[in-house]
Amino acid sequence: MNQNLTAERPTFVTHLECSLTGQCYDADTLHGLSEAGRPLLVRYDLDAVAANLPRPMLDARPTDLWRWRELLPVRRTANVVSLGEIETPLVAIPVSGGANVLVKDEGRLPTGSFKARGLVMAVAMAKELGVTRIAMPTNGNAGAALAAYATRVGIETIVFCPEDTPEVNVREIALQGARVWRVNGLIDDCGAIVGKGAAEGRWFDFSTLKEPYRIEGKKTMGLELAAQFGWKLPDAIFYPTGGGTGLIGMWKAFDELEAMGWIGAERPRMYAVQASGCAPIVKAFEAGQEHAERWEDAHTVAAGIRVPKAVGDFLILRAVRASGGKAVAVGDPAILQAVDDAARHDGLLLCPEGGATLAAYREAVKIGEVDPGETVVLFNCATGLKYPMPAAPRTLDRHQPIDFDAL
Amino acid sequence: MNQNLTAERPTFVTHLECSLTGQCYDADTLHGLSEAGRPLLVRYDLDAVAANLPRPMLDARPTDLWRWRELLPVRRTANVVSLGEIETPLVAIPVSGGANVLVKDEGRLPTGSFKARGLVMAVAMAKELGVTRIAMPTNGNAGAALAAYATRVGIETIVFCPEDTPEVNVREIALQGARVWRVNGLIDDCGAIVGKGAAEGRWFDFSTLKEPYRIEGKKTMGLELAAQFGWKLPDAIFYPTGGGTGLIGMWKAFDELEAMGWIGAERPRMYAVQASGCAPIVKAFEAGQEHAERWEDAHTVAAGIRVPKAVGDFLILRAVRASGGKAVAVGDPAILQAVDDAARHDGLLLCPEGGATLAAYREAVKIGEVDPGETVVLFNCATGLKYPMPAAPRTLDRHQPIDFDAL
Structure with a gap:
């Protein structure tokens, strides 16, 4: 249907690069943070992208996120995952x-x-790089996006959120197939648990910016x-x-x-x-x-x-x-x-x-x-x-005479 | 920004037509149901639409709802209202x-x-035809869409919903500037109240299919x-x-x-x-x-x-x-x-x-x-x-040793 999801497209990733030191890393290997403990950035051959993606070609594609394939890291179309990432108005x-x-x-x-944007890409790359088990701390929305995409590609997912995370977020995460735990702390306390499990080799750490x-x-x-x-x-x-x-x-x-x-x-x-x-x-x-x-x-x-x-x-x-x-x-x-x-x-x-x-x-x-x-x-x-909204509704008894002037 | 919302475009509405009897009605006048008590349908000069809207012209437009202007009833671009009616994936x-x-x-x-699709058009036409006060029965979503669009064009709105309508819908309606009442009954009981007020000239009746x-x-x-x-x-x-x-x-x-x-x-x-x-x-x-x-x-x-x-x-x-x-x-x-x-x-x-x-x-x-x-x-x-989702979350005490095997 949508050619952005099905067409084989060339990729232009050259390497990953430490955002602090500039040290280079292989692009087709699973990485967390750099050796300096900082986020890794994906680098592309942008001249080649420009040469291979004339603007009219881009313009002719459906406008969803996957239209940008030449500027994205996913190499194999079979790893593209999608729940309909539209261009937002x-x-x-x-x-x-x-x-x-x-x-x-x-x-x-x-x-x-907007967490869907990051997680659709991270999950597609996790699939591409063979990850089978993911854990992540979340304030709610990132966990929901991870759960949805990971479920779709069959990756096992465990999510930790602060104990006061709104009920709707927590339920959504669970319903979409992840295991979810409330933790008595903030998101970095949840992140500490994820980090400990990752260090023990129990799962891949999907914390913000800890995967590229x-x-x-x-x-x-x-x-x-x-x-x-x-x-x-x-x-x-x-x-x-x-x-x-x-x-x-x-x-x-x-x-x-x-x-x-x-x-x-x-x-x-x-x-x-x-x-x-x-x-x-x-x-x-x-x-x-x-x-x-x-x-x-x-x-x-x-x-x-x-x-x-x-x-x-x-x-x-x-x-x-x-x-x-x-x-x-x-x-x-x-x-x-x-x-x-x-x-x-x-x-x-x-x-x-x-x-x-x-x-x-x-x-x-x-x-x-x-x-x-x-x-x-x-x-x-x-x-x-x-999110919680202020209470407002009033009740009207239809069996009583209605004072229309007061409505 | 989006030319669909700002470009002046020709319109091709010829008349309204009773869906039961075929009786014709003037297009540029405010109508409810037909004399036969049935919905009115909008008719267009479709040959003229085809002649004036070559497919490449349509293809070049952003894909939101307002790209279809030639097949929609709104005559004046100033009456177009929008909250970003994207093409759904x-x-x-x-x-x-x-x-x-x-x-x-x-x-x-x-x-x-999807109520947004109907209500964005109905509200735009209400604006075009000079309506200043609207009432509507709703099970929740239609009321929310009406409230949002009517608020945006400054039309006063009163909404009635069954008493067991989910809290989130009722609060959303109120927050978006409508007055909302819960009624002890079903949607047609709410509709009866709207009909009574409309018969008294208190508001225009926006019930499903009661406006064209x-x-x-x-x-x-x-x-x-x-x-x-x-x-x-x-x-x-x-x-x-x-x-x-x-x-x-x-x-x-x-x-x-x-x-x-x-x-x-x-x-x-x-x-x-x-x-x-x-x-x-x-x-x-x-x-x-x-x-x-x-x-x-x-x-x-x-x-x-x-x-x-x-x-x-x-x-x-x-x-x-x-x-x-x-x-x-x-x-x-x-x-x-x-x-x-x-x-x-x-x-x-x-x-x-x-x-x-x-x-x-x-x-x-x-x-x-x-x-x-x-x-x-x-x-x-x-x-x-x-909508309500099943409860799920479990709680983890970060101050206690964590049994990672049990997560």
Whole structure:
């Protein structure tokens, strides 16, 4: 049906590279972190990609994630896995945002979040490289995406989440065939359990950026933006930042597109948005540091960005600084207000993390950091339907006379 | 950004027509049901559409719902409203379904259900025709879609739902700016309240098929299928049938595409899927009747198809019969088993109504009604995330030694 899923396509991966030291690694072998303990990045022969993928050929393909095969690591089409990774739409929010604000609604992806982008790629590569058992810590959405894709390719999966992870996420993970455990701690406490089991050889560690391929999947957010904006880029991007894979991935995508000659040297200002109750990247950004310290007593309604320590901290900080953007924190009241406003005035239900980007955008306009005339993209990273909403309903008794004037 | 939302395009609506008597009505006036009390259908000058919309022109547009403007009723681009109505993906379910079974995953649409298709069109037309206040009965998803779009164009909205409507639906409706009331009854009891208020001139009645434009929005399911299958159609379609707007709409779409010369005379067999606890269409189909009687004591886990009486009953029955298909009922246990299997084995979380189509397909294969070699499309009409899922999670104490072998 969809030729993106069935056509044999050439691949252009040359090697993997340590994001800190530049040390090279073989591309067709299973890797976790580099010897320096840092994320590995996938490198491509971009001249060859440009020569083999004329733009009209790309334009003629269905617009889903797998259209980008020449810029993705999967070598064999038989390893492509799919639950329908559509190009996510850009939705205007003229009242709650502004005339030039577009929300990239990632809640439309399989399992309802942008985690599908990273996990579809990581699972396809796990299949390609012969992995049979995976474990992962999650705040909810990543676990759901992993469960769905791993189930589909028959890889056994064990997921650990903080004990206050919303019930809907935990049930979804279980229903989609993974074994899931709540842990009395935060996501890095869950990660410690995963790490221990991995060290004992019990499973492959699928933590954020601890395998090389989630970033390649998340990269497609940047590729899609470039295509949707007609091979220009918006003036600014507000991105909810926990582990930061997507921000790092988009930055990598822009560089690759420039190397191919598809876009110029201009870049959007990248705003890494965190919650005031868990803002390690913001703290490091403001202190001028290259790495971030673990944030103690992390708390926020936006659980997806409640990540006390990110293994790719220096990559986030580098991209934000190189772009001329900032790392910014917003408080829970501003987040909840933004969610409410977008739903009530523009009919768009954001997740709390998406609300955080709107709150940060509003603050940036207020202090003159962003001009309202600039074109801005906010990332709504998951469907708002997974999150608690305020109670509202009233009851009407149809057997009694109805006071229509009071409805 | 998206030219589908901004380009001025010619329109080809000629008139409205009573679906029972064929009586004509003016297209640019606000209508409810026909004088015969039946749904009105929108008619187009299809020769002119074919002459003005060469296929390459259509192919070059973004694939969302608004690409079909020439086959839609909205005259003025200023009345187009959008929350990102993407073309929904076809997802294979090889294990729980079969090698030739594709799920059209309508849960990816705004507000998480196929109701967005109908309501985006009905609200755009309400705006075009000057409506300022709308009321509607809903089992949940239609109300959410109405609230989102009506809020976006500033139309006041009042929604009534059965008292056992899931909390998430009711809260979503309220958060998106509508006033919502639970009523002690079923959807047609809610409809009676809406009808009474409409008769008093308090609001416009937006009940299923009681305004002419939801069917035009739902029609795009058929248009998309034709495009996705390369202007052929699948052998059979299983559609969860409550009010049946989508089935009627797809049938209309196929006729319009044939009149334009874009497809031939072949049609899929249409299977109207209902729940054993609420199967008025199935009862009428099996009795050879043209209309269905109200189903008493309706009950099923698939609340979206808990519709005791459909105003378009005769249109559903005509399409099913003309297609060589059937109206079929499945029990709640088979529905829940299908939902569980699709999630557990194919990583796809269906809503109960989507599960009903899988259950019906399996039964059809078992009795030889459908051959496993035939290409079949099942409609998953909403995201499975809105529905209750079985409890599962277990808790792990990170301060105690972890028995890794037992995970």
